[in-house]
């Protein structure tokens with residue numbers, strides 16, 4: 037049986053928050069009777085006129101007598117007085133909640149009045165205020181999409197908490213719970229401190245003799261910063277006194293920050309100023325994304341699932357430039373940070389993975405400007421200039437960040453911990469930890485399977501080793517070589533098959549000698565990196581989706597511009613050509629130490645092949661899209677020697693097989709590959725398991741399907757290809773994306 041409507045709800049105080057909640061109750065018919073008490077007759081008269089209350093009182097006792105729910109919506113420092121007044125008329129089944137900005141003071145007031153904390157009190161705080169106040173300012177939708185924090189105590193009655201939770205949910209709010217202490221600390225920093233600063237700035241400027249001029253010429257920055265100085269003085273007076281300890285702590289931390297800035301300005305310390313501003317700007321952007329629920333933070337905390345819907349047909353025509361190379365973007369930040377001087381990067385991939393690397397180096401004190409439309413300026417700190425990060429380094433979905441950073445961090449003077457998202461937390465890290473340990477590093481992975489988090493103790497002396505790499509992995513090779521920058525003597529790695537050599541090329545670009553003899557790479561420790569300019573070519577791994585798309589969609593003619601053509605990466609072109617694809621390499625050239633070219637691709641009839649094993653490491657990231665090519669080819673394609681695919685962002689053999697089976701394709705996964713028989717793709721729902729490349733591969737499958745393909749769990753496309761949807765649409769794919777609350781069925 038629903039408990040709504042309640043028989044009688046009483047408000048003590050009818051300002052912005054109280055009157056807005058009263059509007060919700062009225063509009064949704066959630067209370068048969070609403071009473072309120074206010075010190076102001078005028079407020080009560082207005083509330084009555086607005087139809088918000090049935091009866092208004094000048095004293096709390098009369099207002100709350102017989103109520104099922106009492107909402108304390110007056111300034112927090114009146115809490116004790118009000119509770120004392122109403123104590124005698126509170127029935128045993130009455131629930132009391134409040135809306136105050138501090139929670140410790142409310143709980144303490146209740147404790148003083150009842151000697152124990154009453155189980156019917158549910159302390160609450162809607163984070164929905166504004167600088168406006170009063171009954172007239174209230175709005176029925178004030179709480180929609182805002183957070184309400186409840187801070188129930190161990191002794192609080194759970195049905196009372198449920199009642200209050202339901203009320204706020206009906207008002208459209210997102211309700212969450214935390215402890216009283218946590219609430220007060222968080223709010224001191226995120227709400228109380230900014231209000232204090234706004235009041236203080238306006239007051240300081242207003243008391244200057246030329247204040248009229250100051251305010252007359254005040255620009256947008258002043259207006260934005262000080263909007264909240266128009267808030268209710270009495271209310272804020274109460275809040276600061278009620279949350280004294282936490283506010284003082286927050287203020288002390290802020291004073292330390294301004295003292296650092298003052299010193300930097302005084303000393304003309306550009307690096308310090310740029311460091312603070314670029315870090316703050318990045319944090320602010322991150323925070324804006326979090327609030328808007330888009331990109332960056334999404335994969336960390338996604339409560340919504342991103343779903344692609346692709347309807348059949350379409351052909352790929354035109355000229356496009358896909359985003360910058362992910363591997364090179366990572367390395368540009370790493371080497372730029374460790375170099376002496378300022379490195380400028382253009383064409384940087386602004387995807388979540390490379391941004392995670394960028395953030396990690398910012399966390400270690402490197403000043404990095406941008407990225408702004410692919411341009412990044414890195415103020416290198418030299419090989420010995422990194423600083424201990426303030427906490428664990430979070431690298432999201434990015435295996436490259438974690439494995440390459442393992443090498444760098446093993447040689448630092450400070451300890452570090454690296455963590456990742458759910459996908460990365462399943463991926464093997466012992467493959468890099470092991471050789472680093474034999475160089476003298478102190479590095480631990482987690483669990484039986486040697487997965488993240490990875491913990492590294494600093495202060496070790498590293499010695500060069502020769503490492504015979506058991507698997508063909510550019511990440512492991514790079515991680516070991518990077519550690520070798522600090523190691524005594526020579527560090528060399530022999531690889532069982534060629535893997536991407538971006539690290540070697542870029543080290544040379546930064547003036548560091550790298551010796552390559554056959555399949556062995558060596559460097560000497562103890563050199564230095566010198567800043568340079570880097571032009572990142574388009575990522576052939578992102579281009580691969582378009583190469584396959586234009587090959588399988590009839591009537592296609594697409595040119596991909598400025599694609600990276602590093603010979604350790606072009607396996608996808610070789611494999612597609614073996615299948616009969618029509619790919620023309622136009623204007624091959626060199627750009628910043630890496631070969632690039634434009635690629636013209638036209639539709640072609642593909643045929644199944646046995647994929648030569650030597651091409652596997654050269655196309656290691658492109659197999660999800662190659663599986664789609666195979667599904668559209670005539671005959672059978674056999675992949676072997678690709679067991680590495682099982683430990684990528686997902687188990688790509690299994691996940692692709694599951695999806696293609698759903699779409700009606702005859703595919704048999706094997707230990708180290710798959711056997712795929714080309715056929716007619718059907719429509720259906722497939723799951724990408726948070727793997728960006730799986731999501732994009734099934735998207736292009738839509739070109740040849742006979743019904744719509746729905747692809748779930750696609751948010752991680754942002755890790756490598758932020759505007760995939762926009763670009764794919766422009767080329768001719770019938771794709772749309774929408775969000776859905778996690779757990780809902782499609």
Ligand code: S3P
Nearest residue numbers: 363436508509510511512656657
């Ligand atoms: C990468 C190397 C490859 C690749 C990854 C990026 C790199 O991994 O799959 O996407 O930037 O070094 P492995 O070296 O582990 O095969």
